Amino acid sequence: MNSDGLFDLPGRHPATEDTTALAQDYFHPGSHAPLATRMRPRTLDEVVGQEHILGPGTPLRRLVEGNGAASVILYGPPGTGKTTLASLISSATGDHFVALSALSSGVKEVREVIAQARTARHRNESTVLFIDEVHRFSKTQQDALLAAVENRDVLLVAATTENPSFSVVAPLLSRSLIITLRSLGDEDIRTVITRALTEERGLNGAITMGTQAQDLLIRLAGGDARRALTYLDAIAEGLAPGTEITCEDITTRIDKATVRYDRDGDQHYDVTSAFIKSMRGSDVDAALHYLARMLEAGEDPRFIARRLVIHASEDVGMADPTALQTAVAAAEAVALIGLPEARLALAQATIHIALAPKSNAVIAAIDAAMADVRHGHTPPVPPHLRDGHYSGAEKLGHAVGYRYPHDDPRGVLAQRYIPEGLDDAVYYQPSEHGQEKGRGDWLGRLRRLIRAKN
Numbered sequence: 001m002n003s004d005g006l007f008d009l010p011g012r013h014p015a016t017e018d019t020t021a022l023a024q025d026y027f028h029p030g031s032h033a034p035l036a037t038r039m040r041p042r043t044l045d046e047v048v049g050q051e052h053i054l055g056p057g058t059p060l061r062r063l064v065e066g067n068g069a070a071s072v073i074l075y076g077p078p079g080t081g082k083t084t085l086a087s088l089i090s091s092a093t094g095d096h097f098v099a100l101s102a103l104s105s106g107v108k109e110v111r112e113v114i115a116q117a118r119t120a121r122h123r124n125e126s127t128v129l130f131i132d133e134v135h136r137f138s139k140t141q142q143d144a145l146l147a148a149v150e151n152r153d154v155l156l157v158a159a160t161t162e163n164p165s166f167s168v169v170a171p172l173l174s175r176s177l178i179i180t181l182r183s184l185g186d187e188d189i190r191t192v193i194t195r196a197l198t199e200e201r202g203l204n205g206a207i208t209m210g211t212q213a214q215d216l217l218i219r220l221a222g223g224d225a226r227r228a229l230t231y232l233d234a235i236a237e238g239l240a241p242g243t244e245i246t247c248e249d250i251t252t253r254i255d256k257a258t259v260r261y262d263r264d265g266d267q268h269y270d271v272t273s274a275f276i277k278s279m280r281g282s283d284v285d286a287a288l289h290y291l292a293r294m295l296e297a298g299e300d301p302r303f304i305a306r307r308l309v310i311h312a313s314e315d316v317g318m319a320d321p322t323a324l325q326t327a328v329a330a331a332e333a334v335a336l337i338g339l340p341e342a343r344l345a346l347a348q349a350t351i352h353i354a355l356a357p358k359s360n361a362v363i364a365a366i367d368a369a370m371a372d373v374r375h376g377h378t379p380p381v382p383p384h385l386r387d388g389h390y391s392g393a394e395k396l397g398h399a400v401g402y403r404y405p406h407d408d409p410r411g412v413l414a415q416r417y418i419p420e421g422l423d424d425a426v427y428y429q430p431s432e433h434g435q436e437k438g439r440g441d442w443l444g445r446l447r448r449l450i451r452a453k454n
Contacts, residue, residue, distance in 0.1 A: 035203075036226045036233065040083070040084050047081055047084060047088075050085075060179050071149050074086065074179050075160050075178060076161070077223065078226060079221075080181040080182065082132075086128075086130045090128040097128050100113065100131050102132065102135070102136035114144070146171050146172060183222075185223070189223065190218060192229065197209060207239055207245060208243075208245070217231060274286070279350065280311070305349075308349045315353075315360055316356045316434075317360070318361060320435060329349070366427075369425075372422070383399075388402075417450065418451070
């Protein structure tokens with residue numbers, strides 16, 4: 001996560017400095033601070049796009065208005081207002097404010113802050129502890145917070161872009177309110193851009209931007225207010241007063257939109273899930289969109305190839321057996337040539353699988369068989385099917401009476417293969433899609449022939 005200078009506080013340590021002064025610098029930046037920092041909302045009225053958590057009487061509004069005492073975990077995509085809300089909570093509830101970044105703070109720093117907060121509490125002074133990117137804290141670091149949060153030595157305000165259910169320890173979750181922020185809509189981003197262009201703490205009207213250019217910047221921002229302001233800052237730099245920013249200015253100063261995707265986090269799982277479900281749902285365009293997002297984000301192409309191979313069997317299977325061949329070929333292409341050229345093989349496999357007739361009969365069959373095994377339905381292997389390639393096997397009756405199917409002109413004959421007690425087991429049940437259509441009748445006849453003497 002880009003901190004935009006928020007943690008660039010040289011010479012200060014939260015455990016030793018006047019944290020009230022630190023908070024003032026933290027939330028009231030000077031004129032040379034980045035545009036995204038200068039434009040941070042100063043009141044709830046300036047916060048955009050989060051009406052669902054800021055309505056009258058909501059826990060977060062009570063906190064911001066100074067009427068709440070619960071610690072909170074702010075969860076949402078980058079640039080949606082987590083740091084802003086932390087600043088507003090601090091202004092309303094804390095005599096002291098301490099900001100820690102999980103990127104640069106360890107257990108030692110956490111314990112020092114807690115010790116200082118307990119001392120302040122004896123003076124009836126409260127401390128707000130803001131932890132950015134709390135998902136990057138280890139379990140030990142998070143555990144160090146528990147007693148202080150439980151005893152309200154600190155009011156914890158933690159921010160994370162990752163699903164807290166996966167990244168925050170359960171005891172800390174149970175002691176905190178989980179507040180989910182949403183990506184900002186296009187009009188929310190437009191409001192942010194307009195303020196930055198016109199307000200005195202922003203560009204103060206020195207630069208203008210037409211509707212088409214705003215639309216392009218909104219699209220590149222992808223629901224991230226900080227990204228929109230960071231791009232605007234870079235675009236406006238060096239332009240003469242009175243200049244109107246054009247689409248060409250934007251495209252020449254910004255190479256491409258940064259893809260919101262974390263290979264190790266929540267976005268990784270969400271985009272991967274959407275990719276698989278789009279192929280399963282036969283929406284080839286959506287599947288290619290999510291494939292592109294993964295590729296642009298630098299996802300390991302071997303991971304994508306593995307998902308394609310799995311999906312080819314799980315959701316296509318015998319409805320189109322060539323889907324697995326295509327997926328395996330794509331995986332081999334990735335190993336042979338790598339990116340960027342291997343994107344073509346990955347795209348071809350994605351298209352093939354998305355457009356193929358669908359059947360989950362393969363996964364249903366193996367899951368049903370494994371369920372029987374897990375439940376203890378594992379009778380002895382019939383003697384005539386056992387290995388007979390060793391001395392003494394015949395005396396044990398192993399392989400005795402086995403009939404070779406190729407001796408029958410049909411290539412199949414009646415013989416027990418399924419163990420005793422599983423005579424009625426039917427695991428594979430073909431669908432009526434693709435090449436599986438019509439196999440049900442044929443398979444029924446085949447089973448009756450094979451099991452005739454069972």
